[in-house]
Amino acid sequence: MRYSYHRPASLDEASDMAAALPNARFIQGGTDLMVRIGQGRERPGHLISLRRIGELTTIDANREIRIGAGATLSDTLAHPDIRRRLPALAQSLAALGSRQVRNMGTIGGNLCNASPAADTAPPLLVYDARVEIRNGRAIRCLPLAEFLLGPGKTALQAGEILVAIVVPDPPEGTGSAFIRRGRVTMDLAIASVAASVRLNGGASIAIRVAAGAVAPTPRRLTAAEAVATPTDDWSRAAIAAREQIEPITDLRASAEYRRHLTGILVRRALTMAAAASGQWSIDR
Amino acid sequence: MLLTINGRPHDVHVEPFESLASTLRERLQMLGTKVGCDRGECGTCTVLLDDVPVYSCLVLTRSCEGRRIRTIEGVATANELHPVQRAFVTHDAVQCGYCTPGQVMSAIALLEQHALPSDDEIRRSMSGNLCRCGCYPKIHAAVKSVAAAAVEANDDR
Ligand SMILES: Cc1cc2nc3c(=O)[nH]c(=O)nc-3n(C[C@H](O)[C@H](O)[C@H](O)COP(=O)(O)OP(=O)(O)OC[C@H]3O[C@@H](n4cnc5c(N)ncnc54)[C@H](O)[C@@H]3O)c2cc1C
Ligand code: FES
Ligand code: FES
Numbered sequence: 001m002r003y004s005y006h007r008p009a010s011l012d013e014a015s016d017m018a019a020a021l022p023n024a025r026f027i028q029g030g031t032d033l034m035v036r037i038g039q040g041r042e043r044p045g046h047l048i049s050l051r052r053i054g055e056l057t058t059i060d061a062n063r064e065i066r067i068g069a070g071a072t073l074s075d076t077l078a079h080p081d082i083r084r085r086l087p088a089l090a091q092s093l094a095a096l097g098s099r100q101v102r103n104m105g106t107i108g109g110n111l112c113n114a115s116p117a118a119d120t121a122p123p124l125l126v127y128d129a130r131v132e133i134r135n136g137r138a139i140r141c142l143p144l145a146e147f148l149l150g151p152g153k154t155a156l157q158a159g160e161i162l163v164a165i166v167v168p169d170p171p172e173g174t175g176s177a178f179i180r181r182g183r184v185t186m187d188l189a190i191a192s193v194a195a196s197v198r199l200n201g202g203a204s205i206a207i208r209v210a211a212g213a214v215a216p217t218p219r220r221l222t223a224a225e226a227v228a229t230p231t232d233d234w235s236r237a238a239i240a241a242r243e244q245i246e247p248i249t250d251l252r253a254s255a256e257y258r259r260h261l262t263g264i265l266v267r268r269a270l271t272m273a274a275a276a277s278g279q280w281s282i283d284r
Numbered sequence: 285m286l287l288t289i290n291g292r293p294h295d296v297h298v299e300p301f302e303s304l305a306s307t308l309r310e311r312l313q314m315l316g317t318k319v320g321c322d323r324g325e326c327g328t329c330t331v332l333l334d335d336v337p338v339y340s341c342l343v344l345t346r347s348c349e350g351r352r353i354r355t356i357e358g359v360a361t362a363n364e365l366h367p368v369q370r371a372f373v374t375h376d377a378v379q380c381g382y383c384t385p386g387q388v389m390s391a392i393a394l395l396e397q398h399a400l401p402s403d404d405e406i407r408r409s410m411s412g413n414l415c416r417c418g419c420y421p422k423i424h425a426a427v428k429s430v431a432a433a434a435v436e437a438n439d440d441r
Contacts, residue, residue, distance in 0.1 A: 005344065030343065031324055038322060049346075097412070098327070099410075099412050100327065101412065104338050104342060
């Protein structure tokens with residue numbers, strides 16, 4: 001078979017290449033794609049590397065936080081605005097893979113790969129992130145929740161490039177947190193939960209919860225959000241979360257264990273997020 | 285294509301989807317870099333790309349044009365081991381030795397970035413390098429001793 005490797009220097013060039021080359025795949029860090037190619041699960045005819053395209057790697061935190069899809073997980077984690085304004089995202093990046101994986105892998109690759117366990121997705125969902133997609137010369141935007149469609153499935157059409165992830169600045173007084181449990185640190189999560197909380201005294205103003213590895217896609221747990229309150233120690237939120245997920249049994253854990261664990265993680269993530277909002281202490 | 289490895293240019297022919305680990309081992313006979321899993325899980329293939337540790341089994345060689353590759357072969361000078369290598373020897377941080385080149389490369393990258401990493405930083409930073417012989421405590425001690433020695437040397441000056 002004829003196959004080849006390309007390194008376009010601009011988004012226009014990359015789009016044109018993808019349109020002209022059937023059976024081509026984009027590659028960034030390769031930490032997902034190279035593994036699949038090595039295992040023979042994927043045989044692209046052409047690889048189009050996006051690593052030379054400078055505008056894909058910039059992180060701009062002036063108003064909204066705009067993270068280029070090609071920013072490495074390490075560079076995103078090291079960015080001071082991301083640590084300060086999006087702590088749950090920073091926590092998910094710190095938990096993802098190893099140092100080598102974070103040096104190579106990118107945030108866009110993590111989302112495009114669309115693993116149900118993608119660690120950056122739950123925090124980005126609670127932050128209400130949207131994605132910017134390049135289609136030929138046009139740009140379209142989608143809420144992240146509409147981008148992730150199923151295991152390995154996204155809303156990207158053939159030849160479309162994920163360009164950036166845009167996160168609105170969380171309002172003053174928002175606390176957020178991410179927790180995950182895996183068998184060992186270097187393994188995908190058995191379950192992960194991100195939460196963000198904005199309280200006014202004891203009353204909740206805005207609460208968001210999302211979970212990973214317990215449904216076909218990482219998803220918001222709106223039923224848990226609707227009943228979440230610090231006054232019952234987040235118990236009803238935990239119960240509602242267990243109901244709203246669709247866990248499976250696989251080599252990492254059973255569905256029953258995932259359901260049980262999700263309830264606990266939801267409660268802990270909400271407790272941590274509330275504490276981080278500065279209005280509700282853990283040891284009341 | 286032209287690769288810059290340990291400061292020296294190498295002109296090699298590579299296939300489009302070839303991994304850097306294969307190029308190093310099979311085309312350049314640089315056998316110091318080991319391949320354990322060939323799928324990004326064990327760390328034996330760790331090399332530094334522009335001074336940052338990566339798994340060479342997942343890096344496409346064709347993406348390395350114009351970048352600085354450092355491997356275990358470039359670490360020691362003709363007659364002297366690198367301080368990290370010496371510390372691995374003194375602390376007996378090697379059993380079968382298969383993971384060692386990768387461990388040394390990760391340790392060098394860490395110490396170049398943080399002269400005095402905390403225990404936690406060492407553990408986190410080295411967590412992408414598995415040791416099947418379980419030498420972790422000794423590897424940890426070796427890395428720590430290099431950091432401590434560097435600080436002492438600085439104080440003496
Ligand atoms: C040892 C190991 C441990 C890991 N641990 C974790 C973990 O704990 N948690 C976790 O979530 N993940 C983990 N991963 C998975 C992986 O590292 C991440 O998903 C990473 O973020 C993928 O990014 P990448 O740039 O390497 O993607 P690539 O492999 O380059 O690409 C992934 C997919 O996205 C497509 N793609 C990439 N960029 C674009 C773009 N801009 N536009 C359109 N399509 C695009 C590619 O075609 C491909 O299908 C691990 C991987 C390894 C090898
Ligand atoms: S051989 Fe590359 S990580 Fe195991
Ligand atoms: S010394 Fe044998 S694998 Fe580490």
